Amino acid sequence: MKKYKTDIFTGMRPTSSMSIGNLIGVVEPTLRTIEDGSLGRPMVFVADLHSLTTTEPEDSQKNVIPVIKDYITAGLDPEKTDLFVQSQIADEVSKMTIYFSRLITVAELLRVPTLKEKIKKGQSEATANSLLAFYPVMMAADILLQGSKFVPVGKDQYVHLEVTCDLANRFNKKYGDVFLLPKPLEGGDPITVLSLIGSGKKMSKSEPSGAILLDDDIEVSLKKIKKAKTAFAGDMSEDLKSLKLIADYISSDEEKVKFESILQKHLDGQQVMGDFKNLLVEVLGEFLKDFQKKKASISDECVLEAIEKGGKKAKANAQEVLSEVENAMGMRYV
Numbered sequence: 001m002k003k004y005k006t007d008i009f010t011g012m013r014p015t016s017s018m019s020i021g022n023l024i025g026v027v028e029p030t031l032r033t034i035e036d037g038s039l040g041r042p043m044v045f046v047a048d049l050h051s052l053t054t055t056e057p058e059d060s061q062k063n064v065i066p067v068i069k070d071y072i073t074a075g076l077d078p079e080k081t082d083l084f085v086q087s088q089i090a091d092e093v094s095k096m097t098i099y100f101s102r103l104i105t106v107a108e109l110l111r112v113p114t115l116k117e118k119i120k121k122g123q124s125e126a127t128a129n130s131l132l133a134f135y136p137v138m139m140a141a142d143i144l145l146q147g148s149k150f151v152p153v154g155k156d157q158y159v160h161l162e163v164t165c166d167l168a169n170r171f172n173k174k175y176g177d178v179f180l181l182p183k184p185l186e187g188g189d190p191i192t193v194l195s196l197i198g199s200g201k202k203m204s205k206s207e208p209s210g211a212i213l214l215d216d217d218i219e220v221s222l223k224k225i226k227k228a229k230t231a232f233a234g235d236m237s238e239d240l241k242s243l244k245l246i247a248d249y250i251s252s253d254e255e256k257v258k259f260e261s262i263l264q265k266h267l268d269g270q271q272v273m274g275d276f277k278n279l280l281v282e283v284l285g286e287f288l289k290d291f292q293k294k295k296a297s298i299s300d301e302c303v304l305e306a307i308e309k310g311g312k313k314a315k316a317n318a319q320e321v322l323s324e325v326e327n328a329m330g331m332r333y334v
């Protein structure tokens with residue numbers, strides 16, 4: 001491969017619809033790159049094969065269209081973005097996963113910290129299915145089959161990007177230079193929105209009591225804000241910083257000024273976290289109402305049309321890369 005095929009590439013598992021943390025941490029940085037026009041068309045996909053590691057197929061399949069609608073609602077215009085579903089290119093992803101799997105040892109797979117975490121969460125090595133161990137290998141296949149240059153993802157996914165680079169390097173060393181390595185997206189560290197319950201962990205759909213889910217009943221979400229951890233008067237905490245990230249993302253300029261002034265009072269030692277939350281509840285309520293209305297106006301047909309086009313492009317990229325890979329490896333009968 002002489003040059004990158006895709007400037008910006010990212011994806012999400014359809015285990016449920018999106019949280020506001022996904023919007024701020026992943027969709028927003030992708031949108032910014034489109035707006036400033038420095039990079040080419042982004043490609044964004046729904047990783048339904050990755051969902052099979054933890055979720056029953058029917059549960060994840062039903063979220064595929066809603067997640068794509070979330071992307072479109074958040075501003076990824078299908079005219080300017082290639083959208084697709086991972087299982088549209090299941091053949092190519094599976095082959096690439098097999099070829100990469102022989103370049104990583106069982107011990108290395110078991111050492112990947114995200115696997116250890118999954119196993120800690122109520123599963124054991126005896127019950128976790130083995131696809132879970134291949135998670136990072138399949139992710140490398142996703143990224144490298146599209147010739148991706150930048151991959152905006154949350155910090156928790158960085159280990160998977162490291163595995164991707166390792167696999168690309170190992171392949172190149174063994175069979176000749178086929179892969180260009182993905183790079184971190186410039187512009188500093190990725191933004192992480194924390195769970196609202198003060199666990200210090202990232203906001204995650206798997207801990208719904210601390211997550212603002214875009215599809216949820218709005219009142220349920222607002223209650224979570226009312227209960228959210230903040231900080232003692234005069235203090236800045238990671239929890240409050242994270243609420244401020246949400247506030248910044250959903251506020252108009254005028255509302256931003258209001259938030260700033262409340263936070264200034266807070267830092268001066270006044271008891272104003274109640275005011276902060278009231279304002280946040282008001283602005284977030286409006287934001288969610290707008291989001292849900294906009295999302296409801298997107299038809300399934302529009303999504304299906306978008307993924308048909310996007311899927312063709314993803315397949316063409318993947319087939320090109322795969323044939324270079326198979327040539328380099330000397331696979332004669334594929």
Ligand code: TRP
Pocket residue numbers: 009010011012013047050138139142143151153157
């Ligand atoms: N692991 C990612 C997540 O859970 C989803 C994903 C799968 C992905 N393959 C990818 C993201 C390739 C970026 C690129 O968020």
